[in-house]
Amino acid sequence: MMLPAVDTETAAPATSTLPEVLEALPTNTVVYLALLIATYALHAVFMNYTFGGMLWTAVAALRGRYSEGAPRDTLATVVRDWLPSAVSAAVTAGIAPLLFVQIVYQRSFYTANILLFNRWMALLPALIVAVYAMYVVKAHGSAGVRDHGRAAKFLARGDVKSAAAVLAALLIGYVGLAFIENHLLSLAPETWRDRYVEGSPALPAAPAWIRLAMWALGALPTFAALAAWQLRRGAGGANDEDRARASRPLALLALTGAIGSLVLGTIVWSADHGGTRLLDDSIGRLAFGSLAGALAVGGAAWITMALHRRLSAIMVALAVSASLVAILAHAVLREGARLLALAGTPAAAREPSGLGGLAVFLVFLVISAGAIAWIVRAVARALPTTHRA
Amino acid sequence: MPLDPASAAPLLPTAYPVQDYDPLMKGMVIGGIGILHVFLASFAIGGGFLLWWFEWLGQTGREPLARRFIDSVFRALIFVSFIVGALTGVGMWLTAIQISSPTIGLMVDVFHWVWATEWLFFWLEVVAGYAFFRYGDRLDGRTRLRLLTIYSIAGFGSLFWINGILSWQLTPGEWVETGSVWAGFFNPTFWPSLLFRTVVCFTLAALGGTIVLNLVGGFTREERERLLHRISPFFLPMLAMPFLGAWYLAAMPEDSRDWILGGSMVINMFFNIAVGASALIGGYGVIALWRQRNFMNGATATLLAALAVGATGAGEFIREGVRKPYTVRETLFSTAVTPAQVATLRETGILATDPYPLRDPEAYPTDQLREGRLVYRNLCSICHTVHGAMALNALMGEWSIEQKRLMVAKLQWTGGYMPPFAGSAGELESLVQYIAWEHAKRPKEWRESRDPEVIEEIERMLEEATTLPSPAAQKAAAGEESR
Numbered sequence: 001m002m003l004p005a006v007d008t009e010t011a012a013p014a015t016s017t018l019p020e021v022l023e024a025l026p027t028n029t030v031v032y033l034a035l036l037i038a039t040y041a042l043h044a045v046f047m048n049y050t051f052g053g054m055l056w057t058a059v060a061a062l063r064g065r066y067s068e069g070a071p072r073d074t075l076a077t078v079v080r081d082w083l084p085s086a087v088s089a090a091v092t093a094g095i096a097p098l099l100f101v102q103i104v105y106q107r108s109f110y111t112a113n114i115l116l117f118n119r120w121m122a123l124l125p126a127l128i129v130a131v132y133a134m135y136v137v138k139a140h141g142s143a144g145v146r147d148h149g150r151a152a153k154f155l156a157r158g159d160v161k162s163a164a165a166v167l168a169a170l171l172i173g174y175v176g177l178a179f180i181e182n183h184l185l186s187l188a189p190e191t192w193r194d195r196y197v198e199g200s201p202a203l204p205a206a207p208a209w210i211r212l213a214m215w216a217l218g219a220l221p222t223f224a225a226l227a228a229w230q231l232r233r234g235a236g237g238a239n240d241e242d243r244a245r246a247s248r249p250l251a252l253l254a255l256t257g258a259i260g261s262l263v264l265g266t267i268v269w270s271a272d273h274g275g276t277r278l279l280d281d282s283i284g285r286l287a288f289g290s291l292a293g294a295l296a297v298g299g300a301a302w303i304t305m306a307l308h309r310r311l312s313a314i315m316v317a318l319a320v321s322a323s324l325v326a327i328l329a330h331a332v333l334r335e336g337a338r339l340l341a342l343a344g345t346p347a348a349a350r351e352p353s354g355l356g357g358l359a360v361f362l363v364f365l366v367i368s369a370g371a372i373a374w375i376v377r378a379v380a381r382a383l384p385t386t387h388r389a
Numbered sequence: 390m391p392l393d394p395a396s397a398a399p400l401l402p403t404a405y406p407v408q409d410y411d412p413l414m415k416g417m418v419i420g421g422i423g424i425l426h427v428f429l430a431s432f433a434i435g436g437g438f439l440l441w442w443f444e445w446l447g448q449t450g451r452e453p454l455a456r457r458f459i460d461s462v463f464r465a466l467i468f469v470s471f472i473v474g475a476l477t478g479v480g481m482w483l484t485a486i487q488i489s490s491p492t493i494g495l496m497v498d499v500f501h502w503v504w505a506t507e508w509l510f511f512w513l514e515v516v517a518g519y520a521f522f523r524y525g526d527r528l529d530g531r532t533r534l535r536l537l538t539i540y541s542i543a544g545f546g547s548l549f550w551i552n553g554i555l556s557w558q559l560t561p562g563e564w565v566e567t568g569s570v571w572a573g574f575f576n577p578t579f580w581p582s583l584l585f586r587t588v589v590c591f592t593l594a595a596l597g598g599t600i601v602l603n604l605v606g607g608f609t610r611e612e613r614e615r616l617l618h619r620i621s622p623f624f625l626p627m628l629a630m631p632f633l634g635a636w637y638l639a640a641m642p643e644d645s646r647d648w649i650l651g652g653s654m655v656i657n658m659f660f661n662i663a664v665g666a667s668a669l670i671g672g673y674g675v676i677a678l679w680r681q682r683n684f685m686n687g688a689t690a691t692l693l694a695a696l697a698v699g700a701t702g703a704g705e706f707i708r709e710g711v712r713k714p715y716t717v718r719e720t721l722f723s724t725a726v727t728p729a730q731v732a733t734l735r736e737t738g739i740l741a742t743d744p745y746p747l748r749d750p751e752a753y754p755t756d757q758l759r760e761g762r763l764v765y766r767n768l769c770s771i772c773h774t775v776h777g778a779m780a781l782n783a784l785m786g787e788w789s790i791e792q793k794r795l796m797v798a799k800l801q802w803t804g805g806y807m808p809p810f811a812g813s814a815g816e817l818e819s820l821v822q823y824i825a826w827e828h829a830k831r832p833k834e835w836r837e838s839r840d841p842e843v844i845e846e847i848e849r850m851l852e853e854a855t856t857l858p859s860p861a862a863q864k865a866a867a868g869e870e871s872r
Contacts, residue, residue, distance in 0.1 A: 085519050088471060092515050095479065095508050102497045107404060110490040113483060114406050121487070124480045131472045196406045196745045356570030357502030361509070368509040371539055372516050378535070379520050382528045 017276060018283040021339045026351040032104050033335060033349065039096035041324075041331045044222075046090035048327070051176065051216060052223020052253070053079045053086060054130075054169040057137055061165035066137060067158030074242040075250075078235040079227060083134045087172075091127070105186065105338070108347035112186035115195050116178070123178040130171035136164035173212070177204060180211045183334075187273075187341040207268075214264035218330060220257025221298050224250040225319040228311045243311045251306035254319065258295040258302075258326075265291060269333050273340035284336050291329035298322030401734075402725035403743035405490045407766050412777020415488045415770070416709060422484050424702040426477035428593065431586070431701070433470030434548050435594025436462065437514075437541035439623060444537050446619060448530045454608070458616050460526075461605040462598050467522050471515070489771060491725035492716040499564075500554045503574060507550035513543035548586060556582045559641065559712050565719050581637035588626040588633065589701070595623035595674060596694045603687030614684050621682075624674025630667055642718065644805055644860070645711035653806065656710045659703040666700035669693070713806035714858055722808035722858070724768050731811045731856040738813035739767050753826075757837045761823025764816045775827050786828035793821040794843075798850035805859040814847040815839070 022030060060066065060076035101109050113120055139155040154160060181204045185195065228250055231238040269288055270279045278284035301318040305311055342348045410418060440459050447455030485493040497504070517540040525533055553574035557564065564573030598620050602613055638646050648656045670693050677683040685693075716723050726734065740763050753759045765775070773779045785793055797817055800807045810817060818838060826835050855862040 085523070088475070088515050088519065091475060091479065092508075092511050095511065096505065098479070098482065099497065099501055099504055099508070102494070103501055106490075106494050106497070110486050110494065111405055113486045114408060114490065117408050117487065121480075121483060124476055124483070128473055128476050131476075135468070192406070193744060193746070197748050199748075352498050352501065357500070357506065357574075361502045361506045364506050364509050368513050371513055375516055375520050375536065375539065378532045379524050379528070382532055383524060 016274075016340070016343045018281045018336050018339060021343045022283075025349055029104060029349050029351050032100055032352065033339075036097055036100035036104055037328070037331045037335050039093070039100060040334070041328045043090060043093040043097055044327045044331065045226075045324070046086055046093050048219035048222035048323075049226050050083065050086045050090045051172060051219040052257075053083050053227070054134075054165075054172050055216075055220075056223065056227075056253075057083060057134075058162075058165040058169040061137060061158070061162040064158050064162075066161040066165075068156060070158075072242075074236045074238045075227060075231060075246045078230055078238070080134075080138050081236065082230070084131060084138060087127075087131050087134065103352045104349050105342070105347065106350060108186040108189065108342060108345075109182075111189075111192055111347070112182045115185060115192060116182055116200060119200055120178055120182055123175045126171040126174050126178075130168045130175070133164040133168035133171070137161050137168065173216070176215060177208060177212050180204075180215070181208045183338075184208055184211070186347070187338055189342070189345045189347045207271075210264055211268060214261050214268055217257045217260035217264065218326070221254040221261075221295065221302075221319070222323040222327065224254035224257070224302070225298070225316065225323045228305070228316045229320055232311055232313065232316055244309045247309050247311050248306045250311075251302040254302045255299055258299050262292060262295050265330075265333075269337065273337045274343050276340045278333060278337050278340065281336065281340070284333065287329045287332040287336060291326055291333065294322040294325035294329060298326065401730065401739075401742050402489075402491055402771075403739060403745075403767055406745045407770060408487060409766070409770065411774040412780075414772065414774055414778035416772060417778060419481070419484045419488050420702070420705060420709065422477055422480050423705055424698065426474065426481055427705060428698055428701050429470050429474035429477065430547075431590040432593045432597045433466055433474050434544040434587075435590035435592070435623070436466045436470065436597060437537065437544040437594075438591065439594040439598050439620070440466075441534070441537040441541050442623075443619065444530075444534050448534060452616075452619055454612055454616055455619075457607065458598075458602065458619075462601050463522060463525070465597065465601045467518065471518060475511075489716060489723075489725050492721060495717060495721055496554060496558075499570060499573065500557075503550050503554060503570070507547050510543045510546035510550065513539060514547065517543060545587070545590075548590065549583065552583045552586060553579055555708070558715075558717050559645065559708065561718055561720060577640045578637060581633055581640050585630070585633045585637055588630055589704075591623045591626045592670060592674070593694075593697055593701075595620050596670070596690055596697055598623075599685055599690040600687060600694060603685075603690060610684075614682070617678060617685055618682050621674065621679035624671060624679055627667065627671035627674060630671065634664075641711065648711055648806070649707060653710070656707055659706045659710070663700045663703035663707065666696040666703070670696055670700070710806075714801065714808035722811070723771055724808050724811055725771065726768075726808070726811040728856070728858070731809050734811040735813060735851060735856060738816050739764060739811060740816060743767060752831075754833055754835050755837050757819045757839065758823050758826050758835060760816065761819035761821070761826070764812055764820040765823060768811055769820075775824075781824050782828050785824055790821060790825055793824060794818070794847055795850060797821060798847055799854040801857070801859040801862050802854060807859075809854060809856050809858060809862065810851065814844045814851060817847050817851070818844060 016024070022033075025033070056079050057076065060073060060080070064070050065073045065076045066080065136155055139152075184205075184207060185191070228243075228246070230236075231243050231246055236242075265288070269284065270277055279288055298319050301315040301322065305315045305319075339349065440462060443452065443455040443459050443462075446452035447459070482493070517536050521528075521533070521536045521540060525536070528536070553576070556578040557573045557576050560577040561573050562576035563569065564576070599617060602608065602616055602620070608616070638649065641649075644652075649660045651657050673685075673689075673693060678685060712718060712723075714723050715721060716725070719728070721727055722731075726739075740760060743763060747753070747759055747762060750759055753762060765773075765781070769781060773781050773784075776782050785796065788796065794817065796803045797810055797820060801809045812820075822835070822838055826832070829835075853866060855865045857865055
């Protein structure tokens with residue numbers, strides 16, 4: 001009997017191109033890969049809002065925007081109010097890519113988890129503390145807190161909110177770093193043995209920090225676009241003046257993020273992955289071109305909005321659409337790099353053993369989507385426009 | 390295409406690096422997170438129904454205080470269950486990967502679409518929950534009730550789906566033959582487990598609601614008493630617990646049931662703790678609160694909730710314990726080796742497949758001890774430590790060397806909860822020497838023991854033990870003798 005020590009049947013030879021790697025994979029695996037990319041992109045939408053929003057909130061808190069008697073800052077208030085929900089959505093959306101990555105890259109993902117051990121597992125308490133810190137920032141004005149005298153006074157203090165906002169931003173950054181370090185370790189099976197013996201270095205290596213900066217900067221255009229959309233929808237009672245005031249800071253944020261993430265993306269995606277440069281690959285070039293194009297279109301929309309000091313419907317829609325395309329392109333590049341790096345290794349993409357339950361999933365997908373649509377509609381119908389967000 | 394369990398052999402445990410938690414046992418790590426998660430998730434699921442009940446009482450004019458109570462409890466649900474509850478759920482996955490990658494890998498392989506379906510219910514729960522939390526006070530009664538209906542169904546749905554996967558581990562049923570996902574999902578303990586857990590959810594919701602009621606301000610003593618009586622029907626399902634428990638026990642494999650009912654002192658003790666704690670909670674809830682309309686203050690409610698944590702913990706311990714020697718019955722031993730792989734590993738040895746060296750090879754005076762440590766790491770450390778919890782030193786240290794060889798070679802005969810030894814005779818001798826060396830407090834010198842006669846004797850014992858688990862091993866051996 002052959003021992004199933006490693007899954008090698010589906011591994012493509014090293015130094016392949018992406019089309020070759022994909023062609024060598026079983027159809028089921030390609031479907032799961034597509035689902036991994038799609039659900040990761042969905043997760044990234046909420047993650048980007050959370051990350052950008054956290055930075056925005058931290059800066060607003062440090063500027064005293066959440067203190068008693070602070071000048072009206074509708075955007076800061078809206079973002080603060082929506083952050084806990086956004087992080088819940090990010091966590092919930094993150095479950096699906098976490099599931100599909102276990103199906104496609106079981107060995108490399110599990111091994112990286114185990115090797116990083118406490119540094120990886122620490123993301124859970126970090127995330128829990130970060131969410132509670134977000135609620136501390138949000139607590140002002142909450143009836144439940146107002147009723148509790150001393151606690152309410154403490155939570156309403158500007159310095160407490162600043163500390164909580166900075167702490168939450170740092171912890172969310174840590175969570176991002178943990179995921180990046182895990183991902184990078186999963187791409188390097190040749191280092192696993194040494195990493196096991198020597199343990200993890202005190203700090204993640206430079207590539208992890210570069211990627212963190214790339215993802216963090218890349219989050220900003222998405223955050224800016226979604227925040228602009230919220231203001232357009234009248235979130236927090238936003239009026240034209242609020243929208244005009246927010247247009248230039250948001251544009252600056254989005255443009256900084258777009259340019260920064262594109263520069264760092266060029267460095268990251270042009271690196272060698274399994275003997276192939278992703279940007280030399282046809283699929284890689286297409287994805288990178290889409291990323292650059294989306295960022296350029298989004299950038300143009302933001303420049304227009306900044307010049308006119310107006311968050312117009314068309315430009316906001318363009319910025320949101322461009323962000324979504326950029327996220328999808330990033331997700332494709334990320335999986336492309338992984339496929340190339342692991343091709344020909346025992347940790348390559350694999351075919352799942354079973355497929356049962358798909359029909360039931362599809363049925364409940366329709367039911368759940370319908371129920372969620374009903375909830376959104378019911379809430380929207382019950383509320384006046386200015387209170388919807 | 391359904392999964393063929395015979396070909397579903399996951400990677401060998403040696404494909405993954407192993408972390409050492411000594412003095413903590415790995416089960417304690419996953420158990421700790423698991424108990425917290427189950428407790429909070431159960432509170433959230435039952436809480437959905439409790440809120441629905443109060444919304445209905447409020448809207449039908451039966452309880453004018455209902456609205457205020459709902460606001461208080463819902464905030465607690467959001468602050469506790471949506472954050473710690475949800476994230477410990479993710480934590481369960483990540484911890485399972487740390488503890489036994491092949492096991493969680495097999496579960497994901499078989500049930501990923503079930504998990505994906507559960508994910509849809511998470512979405513529903515989060516969207517309905519936040520919609521109610523943010524906008525509930527501005528919605529009309531019908532929409533509020535519908536939102537809570539969706540929230541409750543979604544919460545219960547997540548229990549429904551995960552219950553099928555967890556109960557499959559103990560009783561995979563016809564899945565073992567057919568490989569059908571649904572045969573595995575609707576396995577023999579699915580329904581008793583689901584109903585039992587549902588009762589637990591209702592109970593924890595009642596206790597959680599009582600604690601919140603006592604914590605929040607704005608209610609007079611009379612109002613609290615009145616609301617407590619409204620909560621008390623949620624204790625009534627506990628009356629069904631003895632019957633559901635009996636059904637659950639009856640649906641279990643015979644050996645698992647025997648351990649609970651006295652075959653294993655530890656499991657039996659936990660069973661008694663769970664029964665005793667549940668009886669106290671149920672008795673108080675049903676008699677004092679529902680029947681006699683007594684008042685329960687925050688301290689008493691917290692004490693009962695602490696008892697409920699004890700009962701939940703004991704229940705989870707029993708669930709994990711009675712699966713032994715498997716993590717997925719008849720499919721994957723607790724060592725993460727499949728029954729089919731044991732025979733091969735007896736020939737090739739487990740270490741031939743292990744790419745990860747020791748981190749501290751210099752700490753061991755001989756190669757044989759280094760090998761022994763590696764065998765311990767791959768085959769024993771999933772359930773044991775050397776000097777901490779379930780320590781091999783304490784369990785086997787005092788045995789003679791011959792006794793150690795016999796007990797490990799016939800591991801599944803030593804105790805039915807132990808899997809058959811999945812290594813070669815030479816590796817078994819290395820393990821035995823390693824345990825003896827640890828018991829001798831790690832002396833600087835240790836004689837290698839590779840006597841061919843000893844190895845031959847071990848091979849004979851291994852053959853006698855067979856590669857089957859208990860009691861099939863004993864039956865097979867008896868059959869061999871009679872021939």
